[in-house]
Amino acid sequence: MIVSDVEVKGRGQVSLPAEGPSAERIAYLESLVSQAKIAAAVFTQFTQEDVDRIVKRMVLAGLEQAQYLARLAVEETRLGVMEDKVIKNMVASEFVFNYVKDKRTVGVIREIPQRNVLEMAEPIGVLFSLTPITNPTSTVLFKCIVAIKTRNAVIFSPHPKAWHCCAEAVRIMYETAVENGAPEGVFTCVESPTLPDNAYLMHHKDVGLIDATGGPGVVKAAYSSGKPALGVGPGNTPVYLEKTADLNTAVVDIIVSKTFDNGTICASEQTVVIDTEIYDAALKKFADLGAHICNEKETRLLERSVIDPQTGFMQPMAIGQKAADIARFIGLSVKPDTKLLIAPIHGVGREHPLSVEKLFPVLAVYRAKSVPEALKVCIDVNHAGGLGHTAVIFSRNEQVIREFGNVINAGRIIVNSPGAIGALGAVYNDLVPTFSFGCGTGGGNSTTDNVNIQHYLNIKRVARRTQNHMWFRVPNQIFFNMNAVENLGQFPSKTTIIVTNPALEQIGHVDIVRRHVCPQTHVHVCVIPDAEPEVKVIQQGVEALNFYKADQIIALGGGSIIDAAKIMKLKYESPEADLEELAAPFLDLRKRVIEYPKEKARRTRLLAIPTTSGTGSEVTPFAVLTDKDSGRKVTLADYSLTPDVAIVDPQFVMSMPKGLTADTGIDCLTHALEAGVSNYASAYTDSNAMQAIRLVFRYLPVAYENPRDEEARCMMHNAACIAAMAFSNASVGVNHALAHAFGARFHVAHGKANALMLPHVIAYNAAVPAKFMPSPYTQGYVAHKKYATVTDLLGLGGQGVQEKVEKLIAATEQLLDRLEFPRSIAELGIPRDEFERAVPEMVKAAFDDPSWRSNPRMPLMGELVELFWKAYEGRGESRVNTVHPQAV
Amino acid sequence: MPMSLKETDMISGLRSAAAQLSGDDGELNMDFSCIARIDAGAMRALEDLARKAEERRVKVVLSGVNVNVYKTLKLARLSRRFSFVN
Numbered sequence: 001m002i003v004s005d006v007e008v009k010g011r012g013q014v015s016l017p018a019e020g021p022s023a024e025r026i027a028y029l030e031s032l033v034s035q036a037k038i039a040a041a042v043f044t045q046f047t048q049e050d051v052d053r054i055v056k057r058m059v060l061a062g063l064e065q066a067q068y069l070a071r072l073a074v075e076e077t078r079l080g081v082m083e084d085k086v087i088k089n090m091v092a093s094e095f096v097f098n099y100v101k102d103k104r105t106v107g108v109i110r111e112i113p114q115r116n117v118l119e120m121a122e123p124i125g126v127l128f129s130l131t132p133i134t135n136p137t138s139t140v141l142f143k144c145i146v147a148i149k150t151r152n153a154v155i156f157s158p159h160p161k162a163w164h165c166c167a168e169a170v171r172i173m174y175e176t177a178v179e180n181g182a183p184e185g186v187f188t189c190v191e192s193p194t195l196p197d198n199a200y201l202m203h204h205k206d207v208g209l210i211d212a213t214g215g216p217g218v219v220k221a222a223y224s225s226g227k228p229a230l231g232v233g234p235g236n237t238p239v240y241l242e243k244t245a246d247l248n249t250a251v252v253d254i255i256v257s258k259t260f261d262n263g264t265i266c267a268s269e270q271t272v273v274i275d276t277e278i279y280d281a282a283l284k285k286f287a288d289l290g291a292h293i294c295n296e297k298e299t300r301l302l303e304r305s306v307i308d309p310q311t312g313f314m315q316p317m318a319i320g321q322k323a324a325d326i327a328r329f330i331g332l333s334v335k336p337d338t339k340l341l342i343a344p345i346h347g348v349g350r351e352h353p354l355s356v357e358k359l360f361p362v363l364a365v366y367r368a369k370s371v372p373e374a375l376k377v378c379i380d381v382n383h384a385g386g387l388g389h390t391a392v393i394f395s396r397n398e399q400v401i402r403e404f405g406n407v408i409n410a411g412r413i414i415v416n417s418p419g420a421i422g423a424l425g426a427v428y429n430d431l432v433p434t435f436s437f438g439c440g441t442g443g444g445n446s447t448t449d450n451v452n453i454q455h456y457l458n459i460k461r462v463a464r465r466t467q468n469h470m471w472f473r474v475p476n477q478i479f480f481n482m483n484a485v486e487n488l489g490q491f492p493s494k495t496t497i498i499v500t501n502p503a504l505e506q507i508g509h510v511d512i513v514r515r516h517v518c519p520q521t522h523v524h525v526c527v528i529p530d531a532e533p534e535v536k537v538i539q540q541g542v543e544a545l546n547f548y549k550a551d552q553i554i555a556l557g558g559g560s561i562i563d564a565a566k567i568m569k570l571k572y573e574s575p576e577a578d579l580e581e582l583a584a585p586f587l588d589l590r591k592r593v594i595e596y597p598k599e600k601a602r603r604t605r606l607l608a609i610p611t612t613s614g615t616g617s618e619v620t621p622f623a624v625l626t627d628k629d630s631g632r633k634v635t636l637a638d639y640s641l642t643p644d645v646a647i648v649d650p651q652f653v654m655s656m657p658k659g660l661t662a663d664t665g666i667d668c669l670t671h672a673l674e675a676g677v678s679n680y681a682s683a684y685t686d687s688n689a690m691q692a693i694r695l696v697f698r699y700l701p702v703a704y705e706n707p708r709d710e711e712a713r714c715m716m717h718n719a720a721c722i723a724a725m726a727f728s729n730a731s732v733g734v735n736h737a738l739a740h741a742f743g744a745r746f747h748v749a750h751g752k753a754n755a756l757m758l759p760h761v762i763a764y765n766a767a768v769p770a771k772f773m774p775s776p777y778t779q780g781y782v783a784h785k786k787y788a789t790v791t792d793l794l795g796l797g798g799q800g801v802q803e804k805v806e807k808l809i810a811a812t813e814q815l816l817d818r819l820e821f822p823r824s825i826a827e828l829g830i831p832r833d834e835f836e837r838a839v840p841e842m843v844k845a846a847f848d849d850p851s852w853r854s855n856p857r858m859p860l861m862g863e864l865v866e867l868f869w870k871a872y873e874g875r876g877e878s879r880v881n882t883v884h885p886q887a888v
Numbered sequence: 889m890p891m892s893l894k895e896t897d898m899i900s901g902l903r904s905a906a907a908q909l910s911g912d913d914g915e916l917n918m919d920f921s922c923i924a925r926i927d928a929g930a931m932r933a934l935e936d937l938a939r940k941a942e943e944r945r946v947k948v949v950l951s952g953v954n955v956n957v958y959k960t961l962k963l964a965r966l967s968r969r970f971s972f973v974n
Contacts, residue, residue, distance in 0.1 A: 041963035
């Protein structure tokens with residue numbers, strides 16, 4: 001049976017409506033949309049049990065009517081094989097049911113407790129669905145079942161030449177659905193649909209989704225409508241028959257697939273690329289099983305007859321016809337029971353007409369001399385109209401299968417099974433069963449999936465606030481109080497390097513340490529300048545560690561020395577560590593891009609003995625490094641940098657000069673206050689922050705005024721370490737960002753720079769933020785209340801939060817006065833015009849500083865300018881009316 | 889007194905309400921508190937009632953509408969044609 005009047009447009013041809021439908025027609029189309037809209041709205045009230053009950057009855061109806069509908073389809077379209085269409089109808093019913101039956105499509109469809117997320121289903125509403133001539137009734141059955149499962153209404157517009165069979169399929173599905181409780185109007189079918197009708201419905205405001213199964217014209221129109229669309233277009237399935245394949249299985253599978261419904265499934269095989277080693281054997285097998293192998297002359301005849309020489313696309317008259325009928329029609333002599341016409345080709349493209357999609361039992365074959373050649377030809381076929389659709393490989397070589405999967409752009413790559421039936425899913429594999437193949441962007445589609453229920457739903461995600469895990473990480477052991485250094489003896493070591501500075505060696509501190517190191521230990525001293533560690537110094541230190549094969553490092557000094565030792569340890573244990581890269585910026589420690597090395601070439605213990613009471617470097621995960629050549633300063637931050645042991649022995653700070661005592665002491669207070677109001681603050685860090693603040697207010701003035709006061713020195717040394725434990729885990733804030741920028745620009749000591757900013761920053765953080773900082777860790781804005789808690793802790797009095805904050809600011813100012821700090825930047829002798837010129841650069845530096853990321857208030861650039869100027873003017877700048885009004 | 893609707897004879901209740909509409913009424917109150925679910929037939933009856941009420945300039949107030957029914961009216965673009973009280 002040959003048909004010549006089938007109005008299947010050549011693939012690639014696009015038909016657009018010249019004008020819109022008439023007014024009468026519009027009224028008709030509007031009535032369809034209105035019915036569907038009401039049905040979809042009513043459907044939203046249905047439960048999962050309701051829809052599952054309806055779906056089951058529809059599936060049974062589909063199975064009962066499979067043969068009837070298949071016969072109607074063949075009679076009307078004169079395409080394909082009735083028996084195969086029965087199978088298709090049954091797959092569309094039974095196999096789809098099997099896939100969807102236990103899946104939730106109403107209400108909560110998935111719970112993901114580990115992510116605190118619920119997924120909930122929302123129907124799309126009204127779908128406008130175009131169905132093809134090639135798989136008419138099966139596509140309708142499939143779409144009806146999936147639509148009911150997902151509580152959607154569908155307006156069908158079948159291919160005009162398959163309208164009656166599709167309308168009958170819609171009727172059967174509709175009546176069954178409504179009899180079992182589905183809303184009236186849930187399915188409708190456009191009568192005598194035209195291109196203007198389709199265009200009108202595609203653009204209708206009440207249509208939520210277009211599901212277009214058909215040729216590229218239909219798909220392009222759907223995507224051009226501006227509506228969400230599922231569009232499925234043509235394929236051109238390459239098949240690689242590789243030499244390791246099971247030839248018997250492969251040949252039968254290809255014949256099964258290519259002759260199934262006379263090749264009308266767009267996933268069916270089009271060109272088989274066969275390794276030369278098995279080429280002749282494969283062709284013989286094809287011939288033995290009923291294929292006709294065309295000679296050169298017959299191939300030319302076939303090319304001229306079944307491919308349109310003008311367009312290069314298949315001739316509609318051949319679509320869905322039997323091989324023997326096609327042969328007879330074009331004057332090719334074959335046996336009457338010929339299943340398949342096989343035409344050898346020598347390339348892909350317009351010069352090789354049979355290399356395109358052929359929805360009929362004509363198969364091109366190509367002899368490949370190598371795997372690379374075979375893959376290239378498959379790529380060519382894939383790109384000749386089949387991008388994103390389907391590809392097939394027969395092979396036992398896993399490497400070749402993976403390589404094929406890698407180079408071929410197809411939504412479905414079917415292995416050792418028939419392409420057409422394999423792509424449908426659930427028969428030969430575990431793909432999702434479908435009658436709509438998403439072809440991805442290669443095919444102008446939005447998905448590569450086998451379309452099914454998930455594409456007919458809006459999936460809503462109910463995301464609850466997650467309680468992020470927090471942490472409190474400090475060194476394994478901390479020894480404190482006078483003579484704590486004696487504990488050094490409990491750490492066995494073969495070779496220990498003491499990293500220190502010349503002054504400490506000179507005043508005998510190194511000797512004290514050396515005396516307490518575990519007996520039998522070889523001790524070497526690495527003396528480095530007491531300044532922010534430089535790359536060159538670090539390198540020298542690492543060389544020493546390597547030379548002596550050290551297993552223990554003792555850092556004896558202020559923050560700079562301890563920082564240097566941390567970096568030496570890092571480079572010694574992980575020589576490949578790139579310090580520049582490790583200093584890359586990050587927002588959240590747990591999500592940082594650059595990770596610190598976990599595999600270590602060596603293991604070393606780092607013990608830190610601070611000789612100042614401020615930085616707390618002995619317990620922090622930070623280290624600052626300077627590259628003098630480039631003039632860059634990089635901050636490293638990672639808990640792997642934290643020393644293993646801290647020895648907080650006040651005997652090493654008894655001789656600290658007054659100025660250094662004040663500077664480091666205020667640094668310590670700033671650490672504690674900033675950690676206390678940080679967005680990362682926790683009960684664990686609060687306890688440390690509050691205790692450190694209490695100790696500083698009580699003992700810093702004493703240590704400053706009576707440097708030999710042992711108790712004061714001891715308590716300040718502990719305070720520095722305790723505050724550092726707080727900010728190691730809660731971080732600091734905008735005070736540090738400002739101090740870093742100002743200190744670097746005007747070469748002002750860090751503690752002094754902090755002191756100049758501190759009262760202003762307290763007032764700033766206690767005010768209603770112009771911009772709140774996003775923070776999953778905190779509940780509400782509490783900075784002002786936490787300052788008030790500090791005031792209570794210090795016993796400063798005051799009624800209400802505002803007064804308490806003001807008392808804290810006053811107490812801080814009194815402390816700074818007592819420590820004889822300059823109270824304004826102006827007092828440092830920095831001219832106003834010079835400062836003014838520096839402000840933009842300092843604001844930029846402060847904003848780039850990671851310190852403020854945990855500040856309770858997000859600093860705006862303008863606010864940073866204001867804070868700098870307040871610090872410049874100092875005392876007398878008004879801080880009134882800055883406190884949170886609710887606190888009054 | 890609002891007119892109380894029952895799920896079992898909702899369509900006839902709505903039709904009867906529509907038939908009794910007159911321009912003098914000014915406002916028609918309907919109690920939906922017994923309506924758990926609304927079907928397509930009732931939706932059409934409501935649509936008809938809304939049209940007639942608009943023609944006669946009668947304000948239709950629905951009370952006790954449950955959330956699912958409210959969403960159904962919203963999706964069908966019917967909610968804007970009625971007033972709602974809880």
